[in-house]
Amino acid sequence: MGHSDPYVTVTEPTFVARFLLNPDTDTQDSVANVDAFVDLPDGSRWALTIFTVDEVRRLLARWKKSGEAANGSYFWAVDQLIVPEPGVSAMTTAIRELVRSGEIGSVGVRCEDPD
Template sequence: MGAGDPYVTVTEPTFVARFLVGPDTTEESVANVDVFVDLPDGSRWALTVFSLAEVHRLLARWRETGEAAGGSYFWAVDQLIVPEPGVPAMTAAIRELVRSGELAYAGVRCEDPDA
């Protein structure tokens, strides 16, 4: 993440992933992040990645605020849940989605090349 660059970029042979890590979060602790994945074929995919603990935290907060029927459910269109926080754990999951071809089912294809 360079000065003024909001992304943590991970470049692998089969994809480039750009994690939109907030200024108050580290690569090791990020638990809720938007990610753009670029494939060699030119396609771009968007995912929102959550750690299990982050899903639990959100549900607990929503029980208090009444959101999502009092925390009775959690969903996101492009959701990927990983067991641990951090860019390395998230990258491992993305690597497997790319390898298995399941990225097309888990992510949302971006039509805007500037996404």
């Protein structure tokens, strides 16, 4: 796909992570809300939605005004991972530990084989 590929891919010995950045608003260093897919050597693929703490705070404040989520009284997502800092690097650090500990299977949602 070349230039139009929306994914930023990080390849490590224990996983490959693909981050679906919005080309209009996200950079690798600033991304604060992103869908990611993690492929493990066993062939499994896991989906995560990664937010920064500040992004969650921003969304709650917006919902308080809009009335969503009981006026911003809660925030949840099935496959949610919250990280302290924005950027692909911080997110990759978190994914690396989830894979190492085996917790990726609890946090992520398993994707069906795309083939």
